[in-house]
Amino acid sequence: xxxxxxxxxxxxxxxxxxxxxxxxxxxxxxxxxxxxxxxxxxxxxxxxxxxxxxxxxxxxxxxxxxxxxxxxxxxxxxxxxxxxxxxxxxxxxxxxxxxxxxxxxxxxxxxxxxxxxxxxxxxxxxxxxxxxxxxxxxxxxxxxxxxxxxxxxxxxxxxxxxxxxxxxxxxxxxxxxxxxxxxxxxxxxxxxxxxxxxxxxxxxxxxxxxxxxxxxxxxxxxxxxxxxxxxxxxxxxxxxxxxxxxxxxxxxxxxxxxxxxxxxxxxxxxxxxxxxxxxxxxxxxxxxxxxxxxxxx
Numbered sequence: 001x002x003x004x005x006x007x008x009x010x011x012x013x014x015x016x017x018x019x020x021x022x023x024x025x026x027x028x029x030x031x032x033x034x035x036x037x038x039x040x041x042x043x044x045x046x047x048x049x050x051x052x053x054x055x056x057x058x059x060x061x062x063x064x065x066x067x068x069x070x071x072x073x074x075x076x077x078x079x080x081x082x083x084x085x086x087x088x089x090x091x092x093x094x095x096x097x098x099x100x101x102x103x104x105x106x107x108x109x110x111x112x113x114x115x116x117x118x119x120x121x122x123x124x125x126x127x128x129x130x131x132x133x134x135x136x137x138x139x140x141x142x143x144x145x146x147x148x149x150x151x152x153x154x155x156x157x158x159x160x161x162x163x164x165x166x167x168x169x170x171x172x173x174x175x176x177x178x179x180x181x182x183x184x185x186x187x188x189x190x191x192x193x194x195x196x197x198x199x200x201x202x203x204x205x206x207x208x209x210x211x212x213x214x215x216x217x218x219x220x221x222x223x224x225x226x227x228x229x230x231x232x233x234x235x236x237x238x239x240x241x242x243x244x245x246x247x248x249x250x251x252x253x254x255x256x257x258x259x260x261x262x263x264x265x266x267x268x269x270x271x272x273x274x275x276x277x278x279x280x281x282x283x284x285x286x287x288x289x290x291x292x293x294x295x296x297x
Contacts, residue, residue, distance in 0.1 A: 002290030007037070007044060008095060009283040012087035012134075014224035014260025018046040019095050019281075025057040031079025036295045037287070038077040043295075044287070047223045048085060049075045050092050061110045068110035070096060076219030084113035084165040086227020090134040090279035093118045097131075098281055104132070113165030114139060134279045138228065139165060140271035141235040149189045150200050152180040159188070159200070160236035164273075167198045168232035172240065176204055179214050182222035201229045203237065211237055212257040224260030231273050234265035245269045 005027070008019040018037050020027065029051055038046045051073035055061040061071035072092045074085045089109055096102035096109075097120055104120050116139070121132030142163040150159045150171050155178055159169035169188055173179065179186075179202040186200045197218035206212050213233050215226040234254040238244065245252050245267050253266040263277040 002288050002293075004286040005289055005292075006286055007284065008098075008281055009044060009046065010050075010091040010094060010279065010281040011260070012090045012225065012227065012279045013258050013263060013277055015085075015087035015226060015258075016046045016224075017048050017050045017088055017091055018044045019050045019052065019091070021052045021095070021099065023052070023054050023057065025053045027051075029073075029075070030296070031075070032296050033292055034075045034079040035077065036292060038079075047077050047217070047220045048082070048088060049077075050088055050095070051075065052092065052095060055110045060112060064110035064115050067115045068108035070101065071110040074111065076217070077221075078219045080219045082112070082166060082219065084111050084116075084228055086136055086138055086164075086229075086231060086275050087225050087277070087279075088227070089116050089118065089136045090227070090275075090277060091281075093120055093134050093136075094131065094279035094281055111165075131279070133276050135274050135276040136227070138231050138273040138275050141232065141267075141273060143235070143239070146190075146193065148193050151187045151189075152178060160232075160239065161193065162232035162235055164228040164231050166228055167194050167196070168201060168229055169194070169198050170201045170203060170233055170236035172237075173202050173204060176202055176212065176214050178202070179216075182214065182216040184221075185218065186216055199226060199229050199232075201226070201233050203233050206255075206257060209237075209253065210255045210257075214259065225258040225263070227263065227275055227277070230256040230258060230263045231265050231275055235267060235273070238267060246271060 055065035055071040117137035119135040148159045157171040159171040
């Protein structure tokens with residue numbers, strides 16, 4: 001007997017997600033099922049899927065339940081599991097607010113990359129018709145040692161290795177068009193630098209502390225935005241500019257343009273990174289479990 005399963009659709013700077021509320025972790029969202037839901041022609045369509053589960057109900061999040069009631073079980077568009085998604089956390093928080101599980105102000109969300117601290121700003125109009133931006137505490141960046149090179153066609157660039165709970169290779173280029181179509185993962189060297197794959201960001205300068213980027217997200221291809229990628233880009237740009245807040249004692253804030261909008265990234269002297277940007281829920285509905293079973297048969 002088929003059942004109706006609720007879903008929502010949301011985006012953060014046009015990095016879009018299928019949202020599946022499942023508080024008690026009752027759904028079996030196998031990789032093929034996630035890929036089917038994220039399919040843009042035959043499914044709902046999305047860069048990834050936000051599986052909304054109570055931390056206490058998920059085996060990977062039980063030890064975080066004391067800090068964060070809700071766990072973001074994030075999956076890439078191809079169904080693979082990912083550690084973190086910065087834009088996804090903002091949209092996840094917006095869903096919790098819409099569902100009445102959170103209010104304006106501070107909350108904590110469990111992810112595979114640890115517990116993330118989130119602030120939902122007040123509505124930007126008295127009527128509350130326009131939701132405020134969401135700021136996510138993204139943790140600290142790690143800068144692994146070793147040279148990395150990424151390539152597109154005949155062009156190659158040195159890249160900064162930045163880990164934001166997931167791996168990034170940040171390359172500064174003369175023109176964002178040099179990144180090509182980004183359908184396939186850009187090759188990188190050495191081959192053992194990223195054993196589980198990598199998100200690759202291509203970056204150009206737009207002005208003082210203002211850059212623009214394109215990104216190939218592992219498991220998803222080119223996306224309109226990548227929150228952890230924007231943080232990695234801000235950190236890599238600051239280091240290129242000779243700025244390290246841990247040394248200067250002053251926060252470093254960069255504006256990062258992505259194809260889907262703009263994010264503001266601040267790295268603080270203690271290393272903590274805050275990312276601020278919009279998060280929007282655009283639709284909600286139901287799909288039939290029989291459809292999904294048919295796709296997977």
